[in-house]
Amino acid sequence: MTSDVSTTTPTDQDVVDAYLYLFGRLLVARQEHHDIEVERVGWNRIKYNPVGSAEFVNPNLDVAYLEAWIAVDRDHAVLLEVPEIHGRYFTVQVMDVWGEVIVNVNERNFPDHPSGTVAFRLAGTDPVIDDGALVVDLPGPKAKILARVELQDTPDEAVALQRRFRIVAPAGIDIAPPPAVPEFTNAELPGVEAFRVGPALLETAPDAMPDAPRYVALVSAVADFAASGPDAAEHVDRVIRTQAWPAFLAGTKGFGKQRNGWSVAFAAGRFGNDVLARDIVDYGGLWANVVDEAIYYVGQLGDDGELLDGSRTYEVRFAPGEPDSLVDAFWSLTLYSVPDYRVVPNDLERYDVNSEASFVRNDDGSTSIWLAPERPSDVGEPNWLPTPAGRGFSLNLRLYVARTPALDGTWFPPPIAAVDAR
Secondary structure, eight states, rough: OOOOOSSOOOOOHHHHHHHHHHHHHHHHHHHHHIIIIIIIOOBTTTEEEEOOOOOOOSSSTTTEEEEEEEEBBBBBBBEEEEEOOSSSEEEEEEOTTTOOOOESSSTTTTTTTSEEEEEEEEEEEEEEOOTTOOOESSSSSSEEEEEEEEEEHHHHHHHHHHOOOOEEEETTOOOOOOOOOOOOOOSSOOTHHHHHHHHHHTTTTOOOOOHHHHHHHHHHHHHHHTTTTTHHHHHHHHIIIIIIHHHHHHHHHHEEEETTTTEOOOTTTOOOHHHHHHHHHHHHHTTTOOTTTTEEEEEOOTTTSOOOOOOSSEEEETTTTTTTTBBOOOOEEEEETTTTOOOOOOOOOOEEEETTOOOOOOOHHHHHHHESSOOOOSSSGGEEEEETTTEEEEEEEEEBBBHHHHHHTOOOHHHHHHOOOO
């Protein structure tokens, strides 16, 4: 595919577009570097996250998690043994190095093979794989898996199932180290240094996005221009800081479909050509699943149009029967700090409410969730989520195996109503 991108002086919009495309890959590569080089998790090894662990971005505290980086090559496949699981939600989510979902292995997608051996191989290769294995072709030599087992009210049983997942990897797999990326945080994003590693980084990452060839050419053109001299590098850096960063951050405050102060990206997990949606999801909720498995509503605005403030009191009032009537599996509502999307420490160590909670219902059968730094005097404790006084926060409502009103966008969470302190 040819590109009409200038190889000499890219426009400011070229720089912005190239940066926003590259940023999604930077976010996933940063996580790979952290997992492999900092936490020393290793390749083809399962990390069994402790139940209730909040030591990572945007955690879901209602499941037993396990995660692993899968690495294959042309001659070797890697096997995952999945235990039989009945009567509770589970899935094995398989993702590429852009945060795009390749497949979910579970009883809904593979009713004839929801458990047993799953074989991961590089697409286009033919390593020896035992008969009877479910074969998953990976677009590149690396992938991320994240399996979830619903806790319900029997977390010990969920953990026992979590521990029965096993990876079997042959010796001799040729594995490249994590790609080089500049150091950055969610509060301090990378500038022109992103383009110094950009072309090499993209070479490590086949991309399912239909417009990927155009964006790859754009990144290469901007990188060449930035490397042509200090004035060019300074210009690219200035455009990133004054245009690309604001464009991205504006998107995080309201993306996808919006209503009642909530946003939802129905493109999550499979983004098509929506570069900004992929960036936002990778930034605030890396490893988001596709909507058939989970819908993620992000709440950031009160009904007064202002960003959520941890010093104030809010009420989210669900109609009778909701959210239970919206799911075939379960739901949860979790509160995070911003911009790091970590749970907010509190004395109760309560970070979410979910389908298992024993709520105090309103007289009309509705359910009110109260968000406040101190529990309002007439609010039952199960209905209260502590907020961080003096800081902003964000909400994430997850619906697992959502029903039609949520899937087709006709249902939305109720407003986050700002009220006087009670």
